[in-house]
Amino acid sequence: MPRPRHYSPQLSRFMVSVLYHEAKARKIPMTKLTDQLLRQSLSESAGWREAESLKVAESPPPYPAPPSAA
Numbered sequence: 001m002p003r004p005r006h007y008s009p010q011l012s013r014f015m016v017s018v019l020y021h022e023a024k025a026r027k028i029p030m031t032k033l034t035d036q037l038l039r040q041s042l043s044e045s046a047g048w049r050e051a052e053s054l055k056v057a058e059s060p061p062p063y064p065a066p067p068s069a070a
Contacts, residue, residue, distance in 0.1 A: 019033060019034060
């Protein structure tokens, strides 16, 4: 089954380098660092509020939750 396509913006080579070195210094993955930085920067923005109103602020889990034993 094809995966949903999402916009994936290109970052400048310099910014990738900055993220790489900062993530290495903090001992966390670059993706986690990037997510933290963007959340801190944008959490009060109009774009954040718009995304929340459209319920796309968080992606659904990649797999359905296992059925609970009832």
